[in-house]
Amino acid sequence: MSGTQTGRGAAPPAVELRGITKRFPGVVANHDIDIEVAAGTVHAIVGENGAGKSTLMKTLYGMHRPDEGTIAVNGARVDLNSPAAAIGHGIGMVHQHFMLADNLTVLENVVLGAEREHGIGAAARKRIRALSEQYGLGVDPDRLMEELGVGDRQRVEILKVLYRGANIVILDEPTAVLVPQEVEELFGNLRELKREGLTVIFISHKLDEVLGVADTITVIRRGTTVDTVAPADVTARELATLMVGGELPVPELSESTVTDEVMLRVEGLRVESADGRAAVDDLSLSIRRGEIVGIAGVEGNGQSELIEAIMGMRPAARGSLTLGGVDITAWETRRIREAGVGYVPEDRHRHGILLESPLWENRVLGHQTRRPSANGVWIDAAAAKADTRRIVDAYDVRTPGVDVLADALSGGNQQKLIVGREMSGEPRVLVAAHPTRGVDVGAQAAIWEHLRRARAQGLAVLLVSADLDELIGMSDSLHVILRGRLVAEADPATVTPERLGSAMTGAGLDEGTGEGTVESVEEGTGEGADQSDQPDRSDQPDRSDRPDPAAPDTPGTPDTGTQRPDDEDPA
Amino acid sequence: MTNTATGFLRGPYGVAAPALLAAAVTVLLDFALLAWAALLIGAAAAFIASLWLLPSGRPAEPAGMRVVVTASALASGLIAGLLTAAVLDLWLIEAVAYGIGALAGGAVGPLVHRRIPATLALAMVAVAAAVVLSLLVTAVLLTATGVDALFTFSQMLGYGVQPDSLVKVLNDGTTFYLSAVAVAIGFKMKLFNIGVDGQYRLAALLAAAVGGQWVLPPVVHQVVVIVVAVAVGGMWAGIAGYLKVTRGVSEVISTIMLNSIATGITAYLLHTDRLAVELGTNNIGTKPIPESGQVPGIPTGFMGANTEIYGLVFLAIAVGVGYWVLLNRTRFGFDLRATGMSATAALASGVNVKKMVVWSMVISGGVAGLVGVPQLLGYSHHYAQDFPAGLGFIGIGIALLGRNHPVGIALAALFWAFLNQSSQILDFQDPPIPKEIAVVTQATIVLTVVVVYEVVHRWGRRYEQQLVGAELGRAGVSA
Structure with missing residues (x-):
């Protein structure tokens, strides 16, 4: 795997970036980037959100030009002033969010815009078959795109790039949309590409994956390259330290603050999706004052539906919700919020923020009926602004003021504002989905600290997260959700991320029985490892044209529908 | 200029001084020129003098944005002055009406210049550009059909x-x-x-x-x-x-x-x-x-x-x-x-x-x-x-x-x-x-405004992002 160093002397590097600097007015997104990608290797570029990975890749793909520095492809200096020029030099990019038309076939999607290569008929089909064969992609040119799962779609995107003659493939956070099994398949494909002599540049911030697939790893921090290492020489921990430039904060709780008083009780809850299928089935749990209850699960197993049912955004088909002894099953969202339930949504652009409104109006959002945002039927702008300033200070939201549009802030700062808002007004219950997703390390630690403090004061928290360390570290008790049911309960004090991960896929439940850390509450289904047919995975960006079941009467066309939670810094 | 004087001129006097100047110039010029011309010159002169002599109090802006802001402030001052004068002229004698109009115009210009958000200035310029553009289209159409x-x-x-x-x-x-x-x-x-x-x-x-x-x-x-x-x-x-x-x-x-x-x-x-x-x-x-x-x-x-x-x-x-x-x-x-x-x-x-x-x-x-x-x-x-x-x-x-x-x-x-x-x-x-040319103007103006405004809106958003970036960039350096 680390045989890359040997071949370097012979051939010129596939891509060589020297002293790349890219400035945006007022910010330096990249400076003094030096990267050398050897031909025929998988080269990973890792860094935190906002470290400048995307800016760099846009430079390499010709989407903007660097202010300083040079790019050389296969030893020759090139000037990449457009994606077309990049493709001309054999550089192709697979974007994080797929750009595919659902109602066209694979063939049609591949040839779209590349009709000159092999036409649009038999020749093109033959070429696609040949490429698919050569690289082991297993793509059938005549399947309709909407029949394909996420993994297949990604392979089609890779094929599109290969079809256009790329021999250097950039993959931008390719695993963000995949479940673990699909990630493995993708890595198989990447090794195949490498075997066929292609060069792969792989952008990620998931260190385990990077260590598993890359030949060389370049770490970017604050816009510049800090080190290039071989995966054999580093551990994930060391890599993380390189990435953040210091020790990683550790999610952990101090002594238990759990009381006997049940704050939120969910009993026998069933939530149905638009087609009548059970997204959440017979689910019961309770959260007590001062307790954080974690929900672990592969995305799309009913977490979103559970949360939206608790928030009153989806009706409960069966079962009941009780808040502090009061039945809230039939309540509207507003009444539930007024009763003291805070909500940190998983997709902040869809559910958490008005991008084209100033920060202080975003402070009002969700608190329209309560002081200090409102006074009777009136919005109290002055008080809302004052309170927004409080949040900006307390949660370290980086902004010049509270009158700038939310849009101007980076994703992490938007998230800090949302968390701060939802913790205002002394909530009794906080429903938090991925509260630290996309925020920088310092902010992550701060949000955890705020959660701990609120918990000590009696806040009951339902925590859904994809970050298993966060779940294990921050939860007083931990449930595993699979296909809408709670299938196991784990003890956060003893469970490991690996064991939790296998419990999430429905497999390996017995493994834990020796120590009793993961306790199966229900028979596993045996074939639960195969998640690829989960029909309601809410994080598929390519399905965003589907009507949203949570808002069936969305007036007009909500333009936020295509925006994803894992955004990068705009600059 | 001392600090107290600066503060003084940023206050009400920073508005009152150019207003009085505009009124004085207008009343004087009214003897020589048409009233509206006198007013335009007076208000513009006062505006320029205020730019020169008074602190603007605006945040640092790129040159292009400064031009946009200045132009929209000057235009709002002139329009406000003319409208005020035209309405007052219905009751008062011309010299007085236009004097008061210049007073208003001279005050509005610097005031707008100091207070207007950059995005709003952009929007005003966009609409003005759309109006000019649609008049041009109409003019071309008229000329093409042989009408002056x-x-x-x-x-x-x-x-x-x-x-x-x-x-x-x-x-x-x-x-x-x-x-x-x-x-x-x-x-x-x-x-x-x-x-x-x-x-x-x-x-x-x-x-x-x-x-x-x-x-x-x-x-x-x-x-x-x-x-x-x-x-x-x-x-x-x-x-x-x-x-x-x-x-x-x-x-x-x-x-x-x-x-x-x-x-x-x-x-x-x-x-x-x-x-x-x-x-x-x-x-x-x-x-x-x-x-x-x-x-x-x-x-x-x-x-x-x-x-x-x-x-x-x-x-x-x-x-x-x-x-x-x-x-x-x-x-x-x-x-x-x-x-x-x-x-x-x-x-x-x-x-x-x-x-x-x-x-x-x-x-x-x-x-x-x-x-x-x-x-x-x-x-x-x-x-x-x-x-x-x-x-x-x-x-x-x-x-x-x-x-x-x-x-x-x-x-x-x-x-x-x-x-x-x-x-x-x-x-x-x-x-x-054909009086339908008014319809052509109306249609063109709606189209251009919609397009131009969308462009300006995007500029505005990007501009604000850059401002925030600049602010944080400075903070990052000092930290």
């Missing part, structure tokens, strides 16, 4: 500013304004109420019929007519809202259909067997509203016109103020805007989106119901077959032009009415110039 464009424009301008024309512009602008506000309420929710046309015609017919039926005490009578109009308009639009939330019917489709149905219903009801009576030869209409229900006009003898301004121009002003207050100061308006910007985020914040759709359609229709009222109570006093139609569609263009802002809509409505009115003179030229 400058002559045409000067004829239009000359006719448009005559007192009787101005009264007509104000009256038409009133109805246009109401129609555009009705459309804008829908736009704010991302709802496209194309049905304003049917809503106001049906509302005007039924309100006229009710108003003509009885004699009620004054005030009560007018209120009854207005309430009926609002109720009918709101109900008619509410049907579209109801269909949308219960059956998922696009409001675009349903309001177009409801327009046709409204046409059918009014034709059916406007028959002598039903709501109509003979109104002289060859015309039938509803029974005229007795004097107790009429709204007297504002006499215009002071400005030398023979017609009256609709008394209900104040109704339109009240609707505009109400629209602004509702949207920007109330919880309901916040929910409405939030739903328009992101229905999903609004839902998560506790807004009942379905209820908001129905309510905003009802309110939009209610305002639409008012569109015919100024004409009904102030001028015709009955609904007949010649009652103006198509105002709902004009409202769409004006709402777009005014960017759904109450002040923007008002300016757009007046501008639209001015083009309509001033083009009337073209028929009387020899050879006649």
Whole structure:
């Protein structure tokens, strides 16, 4: 795997970036980037959100030009002033969010815009078959795109790039949309590409994956390259330290603050999706004052539906919700919020923020009926602004003021504002989905600290997260959700991320029985490892044209529908 | 300059000094030049002097943005000065009117320059650019058809500013304004109420019929007519809202259909067997509203016109103020805007989106119901077959032009009415110039404004992101 160093002397590097600097007015997104990608290797570029990975890749793909520095492809200096020029030099990019038309076939999607290569008929089909064969992609040119799962779609995107003659493939956070099994398949494909002599540049911030697939790893921090290492020489921990430039904060709780008083009780809850299928089935749990209850699960197993049912955004088909002894099953969202339930949504652009409104109006959002945002039927702008300033200070939201549009802030700062808002007004219950997703390390630690403090004061928290360390570290008790049911309960004090991960896929439940850390509450289904047919995975960006079941009467066309939670810094 | 002096000049004196300077220059120049020229020179000179001598107090901005801000501030000062002077000139002697006008213009310019947000300045420049562009297109079209464009424009301008024309512009602008506000309420929710046309015609017919039926005490009578109009308009639009939330019917489709149905219903009801009576030869209409229900006009003898301004121009002003207050100061308006910007985020914040759709359609229709009222109570006093139609569609263009802002809509409505009115003179030229060129100008201007504004909007957003980036970049360096 680390045989890359040997071949370097012979051939010129596939891509060589020297002293790349890219400035945006007022910010330096990249400076003094030096990267050398050897031909025929998988080269990973890792860094935190906002470290400048995307800016760099846009430079390499010709989407903007660097202010300083040079790019050389296969030893020759090139000037990449457009994606077309990049493709001309054999550089192709697979974007994080797929750009595919659902109602066209694979063939049609591949040839779209590349009709000159092999036409649009038999020749093109033959070429696609040949490429698919050569690289082991297993793509059938005549399947309709909407029949394909996420993994297949990604392979089609890779094929599109290969079809256009790329021999250097950039993959931008390719695993963000995949479940673990699909990630493995993708890595198989990447090794195949490498075997066929292609060069792969792989952008990620998931260190385990990077260590598993890359030949060389370049770490970017604050816009510049800090080190290039071989995966054999580093551990994930060391890599993380390189990435953040210091020790990683550790999610952990101090002594238990759990009381006997049940704050939120969910009993026998069933939530149905638009087609009548059970997204959440017979689910019961309770959260007590001062307790954080974690929900672990592969995305799309009913977490979103559970949360939206608790928030009153989806009706409960069966079962009941009780808040502090009061039945809230039939309540509207507003009444539930007024009763003291805070909500940190998983997709902040869809559910958490008005991008084209100033920060202080975003402070009002969700608190329209309560002081200090409102006074009777009136919005109290002055008080809302004052309170927004409080949040900006307390949660370290980086902004010049509270009158700038939310849009101007980076994703992490938007998230800090949302968390701060939802913790205002002394909530009794906080429903938090991925509260630290996309925020920088310092902010992550701060949000955890705020959660701990609120918990000590009696806040009951339902925590859904994809970050298993966060779940294990921050939860007083931990449930595993699979296909809408709670299938196991784990003890956060003893469970490991690996064991939790296998419990999430429905497999390996017995493994834990020796120590009793993961306790199966229900028979596993045996074939639960195969998640690829989960029909309601809410994080598929390519399905965003589907009507949203949570808002069936969305007036007009909500333009936020295509925006994803894992955004990068705009600059 | 010491610090105290700087603070002093940033305060009220920074405005008062240029205002006085402008007034002085204008009054002096008035002896030598035409009054309006004197005013323009005076206000501009004061503005430039204030730029030179006084601290602007603006944050650091790129050069391009500084130009934009300066230009829009200067333009607002000059326009404010000219308008003030022109209105005052109706009562006062010219030198005094223009002196006061210069005072206003000299104060507004520096004030705007200091306070205007960069994004708003961009928007103003965008609209100005669109106006110039559409006039250019019109000029090209005229020249291509062998008509002297400058002559045409000067004829239009000359006719448009005559007192009787101005009264007509104000009256038409009133109805246009109401129609555009009705459309804008829908736009704010991302709802496209194309049905304003049917809503106001049906509302005007039924309100006229009710108003003509009885004699009620004054005030009560007018209120009854207005309430009926609002109720009918709101109900008619509410049907579209109801269909949308219960059956998922696009409001675009349903309001177009409801327009046709409204046409059918009014034709059916406007028959002598039903709501109509003979109104002289060859015309039938509803029974005229007795004097107790009429709204007297504002006499215009002071400005030398023979017609009256609709008394209900104040109704339109009240609707505009109400629209602004509702949207920007109330919880309901916040929910409405939030739903328009992101229905999903609004839902998560506790807004009942379905209820908001129905309510905003009802309110939009209610305002639409008012569109015919100024004409009904102030001028015709009955609904007949010649009652103006198509105002709902004009409202769409004006709402777009005014960017759904109450002040923007008002300016757009007046501008639209001015083009309509001033083009009337073209028929009387020899050879006649087709007055449809006003329609060309209106259409071009709506198109260009929509496009240019979208571009400027993106610039503005990027500009703000850069400002934030710059701010944080500095913070990052110092930390």
